[in-house]
Amino acid sequence: MRAHLGRDLSLAVDRIACDGSGLCAELLPELIELDDWGYPMLTGGPVPDDLMTLARRAVDRCPVLALRLVARQPAARASRPVALPEFVRR
């Protein structure tokens, strides 16, 4: 997949505004999953060209305008997995 030409755009969620409607994950399951409570988890990284239209639609349709496209990838903490001890991993 090619990155978006020009400025790379990434998805970002305003966590305070988000109320967990889950619409974004329905519209863009390629880049957005829901956690156990229905709040979006982003895969992170630039939105690929072929998903940009869908991404813009997800942004436009968020009922509380919590989803945005931003020019820079939000801090890596958004997607960094925690290193879990072996015994709790399955």
Added chain:
Amino acid sequence: MIGAQSLPPSHGRTQPQQQSTARLLAGPPLADGTESHAAHVARLGPLPGRIDPGALVAEIERSGLLGRGGAAFPAGTKWRAVAGRASGGAVVVANGAEGEPRSHKDRALMAARPHLVIDGGLLAARAVGAGELVLYVGSDHHAAIASMRRALAERRGDALPIRLMEAPARYVAGESSAVVHFLNEGDARPTAVPPRPYVRGVGGRATLVQNVESLAHAALIGRFGAEWYRSAGRDSTPGTALVTVQGADGMAKVAELEYGTTLRELAASLGHDARDHRAVLLGGYFGGWATVDAVVDVPLDPARLTERGLAFGCGLVALLPAGTCGVQATAGVLRYMAGESARQCGPCVFGLGAISAAADRLAERRHAPDDLENLGRWANQVQGRGGCHHPDGAAGLLVSALEVFHAEFRLHQATRRCSADGTIGLAAAASGPGDLAIGRAA
């Protein structure tokens, strides 16, 4: 140019201290209460009057002073960011909210050395060109508030307005965007960033939110210089830091250590043997657990601890006595963290709630079969998914607990027994003994 205008505070006029590294705590013992302005000036000399703001920022940068609120962010970098704003005024906030429930170092400092904190705030204001200094003190830190009020009444001729504001007694009230939110709107909950406080903060002005201990160090750096500051520190990070040490028999002491001191030495200096304890919670509730065996001789230095996945944080060193249950101790911390969510972000409200409930069930051995596995998964799910870092702190603490107390968690999970008291949890009779073991053998 800032130089050693008089002797450093650990020498010369001051009383000899038990600890040679005492700087903030040099002078009369903490138990003597608030140091008066006259005594403060007699001991340390007046705050230098003429300092070029740019030189001051550079001096703080050279000193290597780190923020002491917990994040260990270089103070000089923050000062430069505010000083370098494109336009408009600025504000300095001396952050003494100290919402960490087990940390006492900021309140102890404010109660005993209020003029060091105020001096540091004034220096910072001069360095960044701020027109106001706000002292933001946790509303339940009564001795600190009384001390700061008394100190303000004693001072004459300070160059700018100083106001004291009481911070709500909540864990997140000291988070920098929450500080700004409270001062602007009376609501001490974090806000979505950007804009960050150093860009647009109190009253729309660029705002330097700096922990009170960091400012107290800055007050000494302003007098004695960066080289003097850097003359302490035994490992990677220069200087000294205040710590709160807790341990068996209810010990809770505030001490000043030279960065790089080991846990063994710190405990010994307070008359305790670190090895009487099985584990230690380092850095506060945003920090993590480690076994005493693993860290007893590791330098207590932000860089060295970070290398090991640990944190110096707010300087909490909470020793868990031998014979106490790490699962129960962790469940208590997680219950607190869940209760202290500002309840703004779903992953924090629901995630920490679920984590805390599962940890409680495991601690009390009335857990569901998948509780332990869920704890691991949820730690990952909540990581990085709040408007502020509150859920990250809880997740990090949980992950460290799962590592350090893995045998204990497995014992609870598999046998419903607790090594600390040997009792069997309530639901044990129903599910039968040894119904499952998870993961690898111990």
